[in-house]
Amino acid sequence: MHISDGVLPTSVAVGTYAAALVVAGWSARKTKGEDLPKIAVVTSAFFVASLIHVPIGPTSVHLLLPGLVGILLGPSGFISIALGLVLQSLLFQFGGITALGANSLMMGLPALASWGLFRLMKGDSLTRYIVSAAFAGGFGVLLAASILALLLAISGEDFIGVAKLAIYAHLPVVVIEAAISAFSVSFLYKVKPELLGVALPAAS
Amino acid sequence: MEPRAEAIRYPxxxxxLWGGGAVLAVCLAAAVFRALKARRERLRQFQDDAAPRDWSEPAIDASAHLDSPFHRWDPRVKIVSLLFFIFCVASLARLSTGAAAIGLGLAAARTARIPWSRSFRRLGAMAGFLLMLLIVTPLTAPIHPGDPVVVFEHLEFLPINLRGFFPAGLVCVKAIAIALLMEPLVGTSPLANTMEALAQIGAPRKVGEMILLAHRYVFVFRHEAQRMATSMEVRGFRKRTDMETLRATGNFIGMLLVRSFDRTQRVYEAMLSRGYGETTRSHVAFTARKIDWVKGAFWIAAGVALLVVDHFRGA
Structure with a gap:
């Protein structure tokens, strides 16, 4: 879920913009200059993947994928996510243009955190990769939901109830994203391990 | 203070009765909308079945070829003044000034000559979030003394705080006003020109380049994803609530990423071979004439006026 225009007080909207710009600047410095256009193209793929809906019972949720972005792009994940959110806002109005900073922090910081978690946990076996991907994927969504709730709660005491509901509503998404991240990483491990930074055997 | 003391009670x-009425109204509206859409689809098929469209979402700048005061406006002045106005609208605290902003938004969308369906699509994308706010806020807003509270018999545990409609309604009004301005802002120039204007205003040139690239490849990968989804369906895959669906979707995303990372490398090499990164060339020259500044001044003045009225009227 993305915050629309008009929710955040102007001070919060401007403040989160500034904070997001600082983090995006750090993220861009951590990225090699020649990699920036590649990040842009890969962002399109994540953008399309996040449009996939997964059914839960009678309804369905769309994927958020901060965990997977973090696992695959590392520190560059933040600019990728910010870029994706700019596109979502300009193309579909998912997330308001004044809330772009807040939404970038909400999805981008979990991507960075998931990257850190994945790096700490992944060992050198497929099982370890799968387990840490599940944790990173689930944790990414949980953190995103918590930041969303925090932003809603500081927007006014009337929205505290909405903030709590937002956390509960994201719990099934946590499970789904954990599973999807685990399956995707398992697939990549077998098909194209260099994307995950897996050391290739000398023969290849 | 006992909050329920002044609650208005209804059986x-x-x-x-109200709920049934509301559901009926929504169903009616949905039926009318679907009928209109089906009619339009039939008309469109009739008109241009020779030109099949290969993507379902139109590009950001799909209407950039039209002509209007917004299209003729220097994009640099347009971006700065409209963004200023948008932030003013986001700062409003009254429904009345918010409604005035919606009026300006409608006028802008009309003047920009962009098909209404584009603006309605934007409003539709926000509908879920805004409806959730409108329903949840009155049910969960903390009850202060003096708040108008409605309680239904047998549902005493769920008091409805009518005051909650105000913050939620305010968000809806502001979000709608801003969404109406998005098409005049980004839909009235080719995206490349908008990005060039951003760079001339002072944004890093790389940012615009990345937005252009990502926007371009969204459609390429979307096409690819649709082909993959079709082939899965042909082989009998149906989405369900089970582990198998999650496994298939995880593999689907993995495959999409493998293909896109491979493609990214080829795209980058193709860009290099065409001289990417050697010179920073600017392919359009903007000239801000008097009329451009007048338009800019109008929107900035409108934003300030809304803020002033919002702040001081009745204070």
Missing amino acids: LFALL
Whole structure:
């Protein structure tokens, strides 16, 4: 879920913009200059993947994928996510243009955190990769939901109830994203391990 | 203070009556909308079945070829003044000034000559979030002394705080006003020109380049994803609530990423071979004439005026 225009007080909207710009600047410095256009193209793929809906019972949720972005792009994940959110806002109005900073922090910081978690946990076996991907994927969504709730709660005491509901509503998404991240990483491990930074055997 | 003391009580059947009425109204609206859409689809098929469209979402700048005061406006002045106005609207605290902003938004969308369906699509994308706010806020807003509270018989545990409609309604009004301005802002120039204007205003040139690239490849990968989804369906895959669906979707995303990372490398090499990164060339020259500044001044003045009225009227 993305915050629309008009929710955040102007001070919060401007403040989160500034904070997001600082983090995006750090993220861009951590990225090699020649990699920036590649990040842009890969962002399109994540953008399309996040449009996939997964059914839960009678309804369905769309994927958020901060965990997977973090696992695959590392520190560059933040600019990728910010870029994706700019596109979502300009193309579909998912997330308001004044809330772009807040939404970038909400999805981008979990991507960075998931990257850190994945790096700490992944060992050198497929099982370890799968387990840490599940944790990173689930944790990414949980953190995103918590930041969303925090932003809603500081927007006014009337929205505290909405903030709590937002956390509960994201719990099934946590499970789904954990599973999807685990399956995707398992697939990549077998098909194209260099994307995950897996050391290739000398023969290849 | 006992919050329920001043609650307005209604019997349960009133809720059923209102709720039933609301559901009926929504169903009616949906039926009318679907009928209109089906009619338009039939008309479109009739008109241009020779030109099949290969993507379902139109590009950001799909209407950039039209002509209007917004299209003729220097994009640099347009971006700065409209963004300023948008932030003013986001700062409003009254429904009345918010409604005035919606009026300006409608006028802008009309003047920009962009098909209404584009603006309605934007409003539709926000509908879920805004409806959730409108329903949840009155049910969960903390009850202060003096708040108008409605309680239904047998539903005493769920008091409805009518004051909650105000913050939620305010968000809806502001979000709608801003969404109406998005098409005049980004839909009235080719995206490349908008990005060039951003760079001339002072944004890093790389940012614009990345937005252009990502926007371009969204459609390429979307096409690819649709082909993959079709082939999965042909082989009998149906989405369900089970582990198998999650496994298939995880593999689907993995495959999409493998293909896109491979493609990214080829795209980058193709860009290099065409001289990417050697010179920073600017392919359009903008000239801000008097009329461009007048338009800019109008929107900035409108934003300030809304803020002033919002802040001081009745204070």
